[in-house]
Amino acid sequence: MDSNFILEFKDVTKQFPGVLALKDVSFEVRRGEIHGICGENGAGKSTLMKILSGVYPHGTYEGKIIFDGEELKLGESSIREASEKGIAIVYQELTLVPTMSVGENVFLGREPVEGQTINWNKLYADTKQILSNYGLNVSPQEIIKNLGVGKMQMVEIAKALSEDAKVLILDEPTSALSEAEVEKLMDILKTLKAHGITCLYITHKLEEFFRITDRITVMRDGKVVVTEPTENLSVEKLVRHMVGREMKERFPKGKRKPGEVVFEVNDLLALDPNDASHKVLNGVNFNVRRGEILGIAGLMGSGRTELVMTLFGEYGKIVNGKIMLEGKEIKPQSAREAIDAGLSLVPEDRKGFGLVLIQSILKNISLAHLNQFSGFLRIDADAELKASLKQAKSLTIKTSSFEALVETLSGGNQQKVVISKWLLSNPVVLIMDDPTRGIDVGAKYEIYKLMNDLAEKGVAIIMISSELQEVLGMSDRIMVMCRGRSAGVLPVQEASEERIMSLATGISS
Numbered sequence: 001m002d003s004n005f006i007l008e009f010k011d012v013t014k015q016f017p018g019v020l021a022l023k024d025v026s027f028e029v030r031r032g033e034i035h036g037i038c039g040e041n042g043a044g045k046s047t048l049m050k051i052l053s054g055v056y057p058h059g060t061y062e063g064k065i066i067f068d069g070e071e072l073k074l075g076e077s078s079i080r081e082a083s084e085k086g087i088a089i090v091y092q093e094l095t096l097v098p099t100m101s102v103g104e105n106v107f108l109g110r111e112p113v114e115g116q117t118i119n120w121n122k123l124y125a126d127t128k129q130i131l132s133n134y135g136l137n138v139s140p141q142e143i144i145k146n147l148g149v150g151k152m153q154m155v156e157i158a159k160a161l162s163e164d165a166k167v168l169i170l171d172e173p174t175s176a177l178s179e180a181e182v183e184k185l186m187d188i189l190k191t192l193k194a195h196g197i198t199c200l201y202i203t204h205k206l207e208e209f210f211r212i213t214d215r216i217t218v219m220r221d222g223k224v225v226v227t228e229p230t231e232n233l234s235v236e237k238l239v240r241h242m243v244g245r246e247m248k249e250r251f252p253k254g255k256r257k258p259g260e261v262v263f264e265v266n267d268l269l270a271l272d273p274n275d276a277s278h279k280v281l282n283g284v285n286f287n288v289r290r291g292e293i294l295g296i297a298g299l300m301g302s303g304r305t306e307l308v309m310t311l312f313g314e315y316g317k318i319v320n321g322k323i324m325l326e327g328k329e330i331k332p333q334s335a336r337e338a339i340d341a342g343l344s345l346v347p348e349d350r351k352g353f354g355l356v357l358i359q360s361i362l363k364n365i366s367l368a369h370l371n372q373f374s375g376f377l378r379i380d381a382d383a384e385l386k387a388s389l390k391q392a393k394s395l396t397i398k399t400s401s402f403e404a405l406v407e408t409l410s411g412g413n414q415q416k417v418v419i420s421k422w423l424l425s426n427p428v429v430l431i432m433d434d435p436t437r438g439i440d441v442g443a444k445y446e447i448y449k450l451m452n453d454l455a456e457k458g459v460a461i462i463m464i465s466s467e468l469q470e471v472l473g474m475s476d477r478i479m480v481m482c483r484g485r486s487a488g489v490l491p492v493q494e495a496s497e498e499r500i501m502s503l504a505t506g507i508s509s
């Protein structure tokens with residue numbers, strides 16, 4: 001036994017029907033290190049973490065895992081067992097119960113009891129202790145659904161840590177966090193490291209590896225490519241290991257020639273439908289040309305997603321302003337009406353109204369546009385299949401079959417299905433809300449190419465993004481939002497990260 005290592009993976013292999021998710025995975029994790037795990041969508045990262053945390057018990061995979069000097073053999077109630085042994089996981093998708101309090105969630109299923117009843121005082125006191133140990137600023141009594149995504153993520157971590165974890169697994173913890181929240185998380189990880197906790201960290205935001213990890217393991221197609229000290233690596237080297245080839249540019253050059261204005265929003269003012277005293281949009285002005293990509297930047301909570309939902313008739317109550325599409329005013333009362341008018345949306349939340357997880361990939365892609373494929377009274381199955389397949393292939397969705405259920409796809413591949421689905425609809429205006437969140441570099445490039453193709457065909461594209469690099473790399477013009485209003489619209493030639501940030505934070509206007 002080498003006590004330097006808290007974890008040793010030895011030839012771990014995991015087969016799903018038709019998919020070899022992991023093939024002879026071997027590497028070691030040092031005690032107390034922050035170990036990054038990096039790889040394209042479908043590389044096998046989450047599957048490996050699910051084996052470690054007991055979602056797939058001993059016997060459902062081949063090979064061995066040595067944990068703290070002993071072979072890990074998790075049985076039937078293996079998730080419980082793993083956490084009792086000190087292996088804690090924060091999953092890629094949030095798993096909290098929204099209607100319960102922070103404390104109830106942290107101790108869900110193992111509430112402290114006194115005789116027959118739950119000892120609520122102890123539950124809340126213990127929760128408070130855990131939260132303050134790690135500098136998490138959340139009230140134990142707060143109901144989960146009242147918290148922002150960032151705080152929810154903190155609660156997930158508190159929950160994971162409430163059982164004296166030795167190893168903490170974080171599977172893409174920052175994909176929904178704002179920059180300030182990411183900063184906070186990095187601080188928490190440093191605190192954990194100081195407490196001697198080992199951390200396994202997965203992310204698609206490659207820069208984060210360099211802020212926090214000691215070593216990185218790169219995976220590709222279910223195999224380990226390398227494990228290296230972070231200081232020997234760079235973003236370029238990581239990308240090369242991940243995709244197995246050189247990638248010279250992150251953003252493909254388009255030959256876009258923006259034409260006349262097709263979509264216009266003037267002086268839009270909208271109220272929170274549940275609280276009329278709150279203006280969610282307070283003076284939004286912009287237009288988009290045919291064949292143009294307009295980027296929308298802004299901090300979390302600046303009103304970007306609220307704008308989209310309002311344009312789709314799904315959220316804000318419009319009290320002033322006009323929405324003009326191809327010269328005519330439109331007033332969509334629902335997403336259906338907006339789509340019929342010629343708007344299309346790649347939504348931010350893929351689980352919410354993006355996908356039907358228990359249907360096949362093909363069905364999901366064609367679902368939004370059945371009328372496009374329906375002949376006289378019946379759906380033209382062949383045409384549907386062909387168009388959907390073409391779309392799925394162009395985004396390199398990694399799956400054994402396009403008949404597979406969406407829930408069996410890796411997180412990033414699910415997002416590609418959402419995008420495929422909406423790209424098929426031939427819209428006048430395509431709105432994309434954070435389209436590449438959780439997507440690996442190779443597939444991002446494919447999505448950018450698709451955006452260029454669509455714009456060259458004359459589609460006006462509005463792209464909301466939290467990644468400034470992406471906004472600067474792909475847009476013709478950039479609208480910056482701040483507190484529900486458009487703080488400025490910049491041609492990309494005049495834009496820079498600093499200029500965008502100063503508009504977004506309200507420092508300049």
Ligand SMILES: Nc1ncnc2c1ncn2[C@@H]1O[C@H](COP(=O)(O)OP(=O)(O)OP(=O)(O)O)[C@@H](O)[C@H]1O
Nearest residue numbers: 016021041042043044045046047408409410411412
């Ligand atoms: N329950 C399942 N049934 C069938 N196939 C699965 C299942 N879970 C995962 N897979 C497949 O195993 C492979 C690895 O998936 P995994 O979720 O581990 O990828 P990942 O590296 O976490 O990707 P991402 O970055 O997109 O989250 C993928 O091809 C995926 O489709």
Ligand SMILES: [Mg+2]
Nearest residue numbers: 046092410411
């Ligand atoms: Mg994953």
